[in-house]
Amino acid sequence: MIILRLLGHLWMCPNTLVGLFLASFCGYLHHDGDALLFVTKPDSFITRWMRGGGFFGLVKATVGAVTVGACIIIRDDQWELWSERQSSIVWIRFIKHEQRHVWQQMVGGVFQPLAYVIGVGVAQLQGKDPYRDCFLELDARRASGES
Numbered sequence: 001m002i003i004l005r006l007l008g009h010l011w012m013c014p015n016t017l018v019g020l021f022l023a024s025f026c027g028y029l030h031h032d033g034d035a036l037l038f039v040t041k042p043d044s045f046i047t048r049w050m051r052g053g054g055f056f057g058l059v060k061a062t063v064g065a066v067t068v069g070a071c072i073i074i075r076d077d078q079w080e081l082w083s084e085r086q087s088s089i090v091w092i093r094f095i096k097h098e099q100r101h102v103w104q105q106m107v108g109g110v111f112q113p114l115a116y117v118i119g120v121g122v123a124q125l126q127g128k129d130p131y132r133d134c135f136l137e138l139d140a141r142r143a144s145g146e147s
């Protein structure tokens with residue numbers, strides 16, 4: 001099992017390097033399982049990007065967190081809400097959801113972001129919500145018990 005986890009980290013290493021670059025503009029919180037948790041700084045471009053611009057301009061929804069490789073980057077105002085209730089079901093589901101995205105990248109490696117973009121496009125073409133109905137989001141919600 002440890003070998004598979006190591007291979008997964010090696011396979012998604014390029015994603016994690018991008019995540020670490022983005023995280024260099026954030027504050028480090030702690031690690032949880034295979035993930036490193038970071039929180040954005042209030043005036044950073046990442047915070048502005050997560051609050052309104054959507055994710056890479058492809059997903060118009062505002063995001064509370066983004067997972068790039070092993071890095072989970074949490075928007076500062078979401079962290080303020082969640083940090084006080086880390087034992088709550090909302091926090092546990094959130095962590096499970098984001099860790100599922102880490103797992104997806106351990107399996108899909110550099111192809112996972114491409115699969116995500118395709119999933120968003122397919123949902124959009126089907127007239128569905130591009131974020132909520134992306135198959136990787138559906139998988140993460142199922143894994144975390146959200147739906």
Ligand SMILES: [Zn+2]
Pocket residue numbers: 097101136137140
């Ligand atoms: Zn998600």
